[in-house]
Amino acid sequence: MALLEVRDLTVVFQRRGEEPFRAVDGVSFDVEPGQTVGLVGESGCGKSVTSLAIMGLLPKRGATVTGTVTYDGTDLLKLSDKQMRDKRGSELGMVFQDPLSSLNPVIPIGIQVTEVLERHRGLARKEAMIEAKNLLDKVGIPDPNRRLKEYPHQLSGGMRQRALIAIALACRPKLLIADEPTTALDVTIQAQILSLMKELVQDLGTALVMITHDLGVVAGLCDEVNVLYGGKVVEKANRHPLFAEPRHPYTHGLLSSIPRLDAAPGEKLTPIKGSVADNIPWAQGCAFAPRCPNALDVCVQVTPAEEDQLGRLLRCHNPVVPGTPAAEEVPV
Amino acid sequence: MALGVSKKEKIDDLAETAGVSLAASAWKRLKRSPVFIIGAVIIGIFIVVSLLSPWLAPHDPSDKMLIDQVVKARNEIPPAQPGHPLGGDLQGRDFFSRLLVGSQQTLIVGVGATLIGLTGGLILGTLAGAIGGWVDSMVMRLVDVMLSLPSLLLAFSIAAMFARPSQFTVILAVAIVQIPVFARLLRGSMLAQRHSDHVLAATALGVKKGAIVFRHMLPNSLSPVIVQSTLVLATAIIEAAALSFLGLGNPDDRIPEWGQMLGDVQNVFDTHPHLAAWPAVCIIIVALGFTLMGETLREALDPKNRR
Ligand SMILES: Nc1ncnc2c1ncn2[C@@H]1O[C@H](COP(=O)(O)OP(=O)(O)OP(=O)(O)O)[C@@H](O)[C@H]1O
Ligand code: SF4
Ligand SMILES: [Mg+2]
Numbered sequence: 181m182a183l184l185e186v187r188d189l190t191v192v193f194q195r196r197g198e199e200p201f202r203a204v205d206g207v208s209f210d211v212e213p214g215q216t217v218g219l220v221g222e223s224g225c226g227k228s229v230t231s232l233a234i235m236g237l238l239p240k241r242g243a244t245v246t247g248t249v250t251y252d253g254t255d256l257l258k259l260s261d262k263q264m265r266d267k268r269g270s271e272l273g274m275v276f277q278d279p280l281s282s283l284n285p286v287i288p289i290g291i292q293v294t295e296v297l298e299r300h301r302g303l304a305r306k307e308a309m310i311e312a313k314n315l316l317d318k319v320g321i322p323d324p325n326r327r328l329k330e331y332p333h334q335l336s337g338g339m340r341q342r343a344l345i346a347i348a349l350a351c352r353p354k355l356l357i358a359d360e361p362t363t364a365l366d367v368t369i370q371a372q373i374l375s376l377m378k379e380l381v382q383d384l385g386t387a388l389v390m391i392t393h394d395l396g397v398v399a400g401l402c403d404e405v406n407v408l409y410g411g412k413v414v415e416k417a418n419r420h421p422l423f424a425e426p427r428h429p430y431t432h433g434l435l436s437s438i439p440r441l442d443a444a445p446g447e448k449l450t451p452i453k454g455s456v457a458d459n460i461p462w463a464q465g466c467a468f469a470p471r472c473p474n475a476l477d478v479c480v481q482v483t484p485a486e487e488d489q490l491g492r493l494l495r496c497h498n499p500v501v502p503g504t505p506a507a508e509e510v511p512v
Numbered sequence: 513m514a515l516g517v518s519k520k521e522k523i524d525d526l527a528e529t530a531g532v533s534l535a536a537s538a539w540k541r542l543k544r545s546p547v548f549i550i551g552a553v554i555i556g557i558f559i560v561v562s563l564l565s566p567w568l569a570p571h572d573p574s575d576k577m578l579i580d581q582v583v584k585a586r587n588e589i590p591p592a593q594p595g596h597p598l599g600g601d602l603q604g605r606d607f608f609s610r611l612l613v614g615s616q617q618t619l620i621v622g623v624g625a626t627l628i629g630l631t632g633g634l635i636l637g638t639l640a641g642a643i644g645g646w647v648d649s650m651v652m653r654l655v656d657v658m659l660s661l662p663s664l665l666l667a668f669s670i671a672a673m674f675a676r677p678s679q680f681t682v683i684l685a686v687a688i689v690q691i692p693v694f695a696r697l698l699r700g701s702m703l704a705q706r707h708s709d710h711v712l713a714a715t716a717l718g719v720k721k722g723a724i725v726f727r728h729m730l731p732n733s734l735s736p737v738i739v740q741s742t743l744v745l746a747t748a749i750i751e752a753a754a755l756s757f758l759g760l761g762n763p764d765d766r767i768p769e770w771g772q773m774l775g776d777v778q779n780v781f782d783t784h785p786h787l788a789a790w791p792a793v794c795i796i797i798v799a800l801g802f803t804l805m806g807e808t809l810r811e812a813l814d815p816k817n818r819r
Contacts, residue, residue, distance in 0.1 A: 235716055269718035276716075281709035286731045295727075296717045347717065 181253070182210035183387050184234070184355055188247035191229050191411075195242065203229040205411035205462060206247070209404075211355065216381065216388040218402035218419075220395060220434070224456050226411040227391045231357045234389075235274055236264045251355065270300035273348035273386075277360040279340035283332035289316075289343050290328030293350060300351045315346040320376060338369035342376065349380060356381065357389045362397065374400060395438055399423060407431045410459050410467035417492035427492065427499040429474045466497065474498045538812040545812070551804030558798050562615035569609035570595065574766040579604030587783055601773075601787060602780065610768040611790055617769035618749055618798070621683055625748040628687035630741055633694020640695065641702025641733070642725040652699070655692040663689045667751050671760040679762040679769070686751045690744050697740055701733035708732070735813040742806030746799035753795050770795050 191204040204226040211217045219227050232238045233245050236256060249256040251272070256264065268274075276282040284292060293315060294308035303311060309328070316324035319342040332340055341361060348356060358377065362370035378401055381388045390401055398405050398419065405422050407415040407430060415428035426432040433452035454471035461467065465480040472479065476498050484495045542548045561568065571577060578600035581590035590600030598607040640651040658666065671677065671685035705711055706729060714728045753771025755761050761772045770791040777787040 237712060237716060265718045265720065267718065268716055274713075274716040276709060276713055278709060282713040284710045284714065284728050284732070287727065295714075295719060295723070299717070299719060299723075344713070 183213045183215075183252060184211040184389075185250040186210070186230075186234065186247070187250070189230065189233055189249060190246045191226070191233050191238065192244045192246075193242060194244065202411050202462075204233060207406075207408070207411070207413055208247075209406050209413065209416065211387045211389060213354065213387055214381070214385045215404065216378075216390060216402045218398040218405040219389065219391045219408055220393065220398055220405055221408035222393055222456055225408040227393075227408060228359055230408075231274070231359050231389065231391055234357065235268060235272060266300075269296050269348075269353070270351045271353050271355065273351075273353035273356040275341075275344055275348045275356065275358040275361045278364045279337060279344050280332060280364075282344055283340060285332055288329050288331055289335065293328070293343070293347050296347055296350050311350070312346075315350055316343065319343070319346040319349075319380070320372075321346070337365050338372060341365060341369075341373050345373075345377065345380065349384065349386070352384055353386060355387045355389070357391070359391045360393070361390075363392075363394075370397075377401070395423075395434055407434070410456070410462060412462060412467070412495060413486070413493065414468070414495045415493065421492060425502045427489070427494055427502070428496050429472045429498075429500055430468050432500045433471075433473075466495075474500065538809075541812045542808060545808050547804050548808035548812075551801045551806075551808065554797060554801030555805060558615060558801065559619065561612060562619040565612040565616050569606075569612045571606040571609040573605060573610040573613040573768050575606070576604040577606065587780065589780075589784060589787075598786070598790065602777065607787070607790070610773060611770075611794065614768040614770045614773055614791065615794070615798075617679070617767060618752075618771070618795070621679065621686070621752040621769065621771075622745045622749040622798075622802075624683040625686035625690065625752065626741055626744045628683065629690030629744060629748070630694055630737070632687070632691035633698060634737070636691065636695035637698025637702065637737075638725065638730060640699040641706065642729065644703075644706075648699070651695065655696050658689070658692040659696070663747075664751060664754055667755060668758065668760065671755050677760050677763060682752050682755050682761055685755060685760075686748045689751065690748065693744070694737060694740060697736050698733055701736055702729050705729040705732050736810075739806055739810040739813060742802055742809055746802035746806070749795060749802075750799050753791075 187208050189204055189207045190202065193201045193203055195201070207226075207230055209217060209219075219230060221227055229238070234249050234256065236259070238245060245257060247257070251267075256267070259267070283289070290309060290312055293312035294303070294305060297303045297308040297311055298305065301308075312328055313324045316327055321327050321339055321342050327335065327339070327343070332343075335343065341364075345361075361377065362373050365373060374397060377388070380386070388401075390397065392398060402419050404416070404418055406413045407422075407428060409430050415422070415426070415431045417427075422431065423435065426435050430452070433450070437451045452471055458470040459467040460469060460480065462483055465478075465482060466472070466475070466484050469475045469479040474496075478497050482497070484497050486493055486495045489499075578590040578596065581600065582588065582602065582604045589602060590596065590604060592599045596606050596608065598611065601607050601610060636651050636655070640648040667685045667689045670688050671681055674681040674685075710732075711724060711728050714724055719728070749771075752761070752769075753774060756769065756771035757775040757778070759775065761775060762769065765772060765776060773791040774788055774795075777784065781788050
């Protein structure tokens, strides 16, 4: 059985005086122990909301979460606040996007590392400090004894994210959710942080849910990839087939819009036209239809169902035929 | 070698900008602000004088040593004379000594009222900001009602409720008026903290509610409250003086207090204006000192102004 089974996860935000908004719409995926699963998609497609829903961190009022999130045999959505608090930080770890704002500015790094060790592993402050030093060492922070006494703003961005990773992994959670852990960092630091995460999850056997809008991150890290569009998984496949043969027009578009090292000279990058603002509601058809080069008449009339196509899940009426080159941008 | 030196200086400089904590970086800016320094000097002198006043005062402030120079019928009081630079008051006590010792009571009233108001405000604001829901609604309704009344009127009403006015009832009346100010301020910044990234991150680590409130939300919500405390010190001193002036102060005038000194001379103000002017000016200068410090502190602690 998978370590984490997310089934039909749906999050509806209800704001006073506004239409209910389905930020996550029936998302399902599994994470096996030690596996790395990617959630990929543009800004606003519901990646963060999915992760917050799994962690039970959405506001109680205003957000309705349905479906099941089964972790190690228990449905996290049914746990009490207290039970969930005991799981967070010990069995479920999370790393956020902005390392500076995710750290408490008025507390030294050391206390922020020991806090979670004291909370979940019952260590005394002294033992916890020793462990904290080892942890900082492990995530590659030089001179850990000094860093433990420093405040977040005294560390560089990369070091802060290393510290946050150390904190998230302090209690050796079985599952780590990383929500765009490198987006706020410089490109060179991004690569370092990613290889650090890869190394750590391999060492510790931690399962990782990697949330990103950057397919480059997915390419280097993930075993399986879920491509999200408008709150729904539109394509789910293992990394290799997905990159070699993207079938969903959205995935295809995403891949065509990133620079590739193996691109033929002169090959153009083709960004996906339009933006998520053009979406139509899933209830009326395919949300991607207004931006889709493959769109057919049926696409704005019938919601595409999820179909299993040779081990890959696709939600599309007219998938890309394998071997199709990147679509030319249609002149408007 | 010159090159080497300047390089080392540069590195030191870098280490310095990188190696400062929040409070230290605020302090660095404050040190360079002339306005803050003026305020700090005023308050520094005020505190030193009030602490040392029993020894600095040339005479016992309750000793009616010049009583034979007071002629009630002709409204005469002891004039300035050797040993009594400001003369005597209506009861023949050395006015200069009373002014010096008066600073002590004024400091006690200001600090006492601010501390009590701050404590009350911290408790209410933390409850409202941390628990939210109906606790928040109730606290905020109470705060709104209190803030809808003019503060002096409210202080006056509270002071008037006590059968026997004393120094303590003055402090309490002034303090209670400040509670809603602190409570609302703290609640506002606690709410902002509740939705902050680092509180979400701490929650995602399973940190317990108490620790979230007291370690992650409260310490990050305090800077506006600290600023307000400095400003309230000024308000408290003025309001306490106003209560004394209106006859709701400490009736025991053996130990002088500036507000009370001001109140005592209401009837002779036209003939002996200096008896009112001295304590009034002292109150204004001290209130100004606290205000200057508070305003510059507000700027220095404002995260928008950092670096
Ligand atoms: N608390 C909330 N209340 C109402 N709507 C929300 C809330 N949180 C998120 N949303 C909405 O849900 C949608 C999905 O947001 P989400 O943060 O999951 O996007 P994302 O995929 O993580 O994007 P990004 O790459 O920008 O982080 C957005 O349209 C957002 O406006
Ligand atoms: S269903 Fe139609 S519109 Fe949607 S992605 Fe497939 S082809 Fe494009
Ligand atoms: Mg996000």
